Amino acid sequence: MVNEVNIDPKSRADMPTTSYSKPVIGATGKTGSWRTFTPKIDYDECSRCRTCWLHCPEAVITLDEDGTPHIDLDYCKGCGCCAEVCPKKCIAMIRVGFDEEESA
Amino acid sequence: MKTELMSANYAAARAVMSARVEVVPAYPITPATTIPEQIALLNETGQWPGQFIRVESEHSAMFACIGASSTGARTFTATSSNGLLLMDEGLHWATAARLPIVLANINRSISPSWNIHVTHDDSMSKATSGWIQFYVSSVDEFYHTIIQAFKLAEDERVLMPVMVNADGFVLSHTLSTYDYLEPEEVDKFLPPYKPPHWVMDPENPVSHGNIVFPEHYQEFRYAMHEGTHNAMKVYEEVEREYKKLFGKYFGGPIDCYKCDDAEVVFTSQGSVAAEAKDAIDELREEGYKVGNARMRMIRPFPVDRIRELGSRVKGFASLDRSVSYGYGGPVANDIRATMYNTKHRPIIKSYIGGLGGRDMTVPDIKEVILDTVKAVETGETGPEETWHDLR
Numbered sequence: 001m002v003n004e005v006n007i008d009p010k011s012r013a014d015m016p017t018t019s020y021s022k023p024v025i026g027a028t029g030k031t032g033s034w035r036t037f038t039p040k041i042d043y044d045e046c047s048r049c050r051t052c053w054l055h056c057p058e059a060v061i062t063l064d065e066d067g068t069p070h071i072d073l074d075y076c077k078g079c080g081c082c083a084e085v086c087p088k089k090c091i092a093m094i095r096v097g098f099d100e101e102e103s104a
Numbered sequence: 105m106k107t108e109l110m111s112a113n114y115a116a117a118r119a120v121m122s123a124r125v126e127v128v129p130a131y132p133i134t135p136a137t138t139i140p141e142q143i144a145l146l147n148e149t150g151q152w153p154g155q156f157i158r159v160e161s162e163h164s165a166m167f168a169c170i171g172a173s174s175t176g177a178r179t180f181t182a183t184s185s186n187g188l189l190l191m192d193e194g195l196h197w198a199t200a201a202r203l204p205i206v207l208a209n210i211n212r213s214i215s216p217s218w219n220i221h222v223t224h225d226d227s228m229s230k231a232t233s234g235w236i237q238f239y240v241s242s243v244d245e246f247y248h249t250i251i252q253a254f255k256l257a258e259d260e261r262v263l264m265p266v267m268v269n270a271d272g273f274v275l276s277h278t279l280s281t282y283d284y285l286e287p288e289e290v291d292k293f294l295p296p297y298k299p300p301h302w303v304m305d306p307e308n309p310v311s312h313g314n315i316v317f318p319e320h321y322q323e324f325r326y327a328m329h330e331g332t333h334n335a336m337k338v339y340e341e342v343e344r345e346y347k348k349l350f351g352k353y354f355g356g357p358i359d360c361y362k363c364d365d366a367e368v369v370f371t372s373q374g375s376v377a378a379e380a381k382d383a384i385d386e387l388r389e390e391g392y393k394v395g396n397a398r399m400r401m402i403r404p405f406p407v408d409r410i411r412e413l414g415s416r417v418k419g420f421a422s423l424d425r426s427v428s429y430g431y432g433g434p435v436a437n438d439i440r441a442t443m444y445n446t447k448h449r450p451i452i453k454s455y456i457g458g459l460g461g462r463d464m465t466v467p468d469i470k471e472v473i474l475d476t477v478k479a480v481e482t483g484e485t486g487p488e489e490t491w492h493d494l495r
Contacts, residue, residue, distance in 0.1 A: 002299060002300065002301065002302060002303055002308070003302055003303060003305070003308050003310050005310070009320065012323045012326065012327065015320065015323055015324070015327070016301060016302060017202040017263060017301040017302065017324075017331075018200060018201050018202045018301070018302060018312065018313075018324065019312070019313060019314050019316045019320075019324060020302050020310040020311060020312040020313070020314065021311050021314050022309070022310055022311075023309055023310075023311055
């Protein structure tokens with residue numbers, strides 16, 4: 001079968017001729033666990049400019065209708081691009097384990 | 105079928121037409137240049153309706169082939185020497201992606217020293233990559249082997265790319281007759297390519313080349329090995345069908361001439377292998393029991409055929425127009441390795457010669473064969489390898 005995917009092959013016979021995967025959410029697990037720094041948006045300061053949403057290399061930032069950004073921490077790898085490009089400098093990068101709210 | 109007079113390169117461009125190739129990404133390099141040049145011309149004049157992609161390097165050419173073949177398009181390219189080496193990363197990618205790309209490599213010496221004439225070092229350096237490799241001896245054989253190569257590469261049991269090698273200038277730029285087949289005739293032999301395994305399709309998307317951990321990587325490599333290995337028996341079927349349809353047969357993986365009662369057999373690749381028939385005829389007249397084994401396919405290696413020959417002969421005179429620097433001639437090495445796991449012990453002499461386009465004429469080939477005849481008579485195996493005509 002063309003483009004058939006078996007994610008848990010038991011033997012060679014179950015494997016395709018070359019490695020490929022289907023685009024599904026989290027095919028290789030919750031990559032958010034790779035994070036060393038966690039972005040935290042200060043919504044009082046945020047101007048809803050969408051610059052972070054545009055630049056996020058993992059496309060894990062979604063927007064509300066009014067442009068309010070939300071970061072999916074299940075898959076955010078903590079690269080910090082959003083904090084770097086934020087014109088208001090209102091995204092803080094906090095070392096994992098150092099934020100009481102996150103650990104709560 | 106109609107007979108035409110052309111150079112091997114011009115004929116290769118016609119094979120692209122006959123096989124209904126859909127995409128040709130190519131970058132010019134002497135002596136392969138006239139292949140893409142002719143394909144571009146056939147395209148511009150409406151004789152070949154495919155897509156010709158002008159790229160900025162051979163590396164890009166091979167990766168454009170990979171992209172095109174991934175969508176299921178029949179894909180071809182041509183190169184030489186340093187161009188083949190610049191493709192290197194792509195050559196290995198194509199084998200692991202299991203893409204049936206066909207590449208015409210016009211054998212040319214690697215620089216430095218700058219030399220545009222034939223040495224087989226370029227393609228021999230890719231012998232461990234998984235690419236199936238043919239070496240041809242005539243314009244007609246080049247044209248038809250390219251068409252056969254698509255059938256072989258696209259077979260579900262194979263799904264590996266094929267390199268068809270022809271000697272620079274001696275074949276690439278020399279005019280000879282060949283029998284051209286119209287695309288309508290080839291249709292009977294070569295149906296359109298439909299990838300049976302994976303395909304780049306926006307309607308059914310997959311992400312290719314993802315990370316594979318140690319639990320599974322080795323199995324993908326085994327599958328590649330199996331694919332190239334299977335090419336030996338599949339090619340037998342391909343040739344049988346081709347012969348039935350078009351009356352063309354070039355001798356299988358090893359084209360033997362007067363080998364039946366031979367005591368010493370001369371092996372070589374490319375144009376020298378055709379020249380050697382004259383040397384055999386002369387030596388036969390002089391009373392020597394000698395034969396010519398023209399090595400058409402070196403990957404997969406024709407183990408069974410060599411063992412069958414090796415069980416009957418007293419000696420192999422194996423000429424490589426290439427060197428595995430530090431350890432002899434590449435094909436001679438393989439012949440020796442092939443015979444080790446049998447009880448037969450013919451003398452296997454390795455000769456290196458004809459590098460940089462130096463002529464290997466009938467007297468040269470006779471000298472090589474007679475050296476092995478002498479080794480068989482005296483039982484002296486002599487040096488590990490012999491450089492013929494070394495100044």
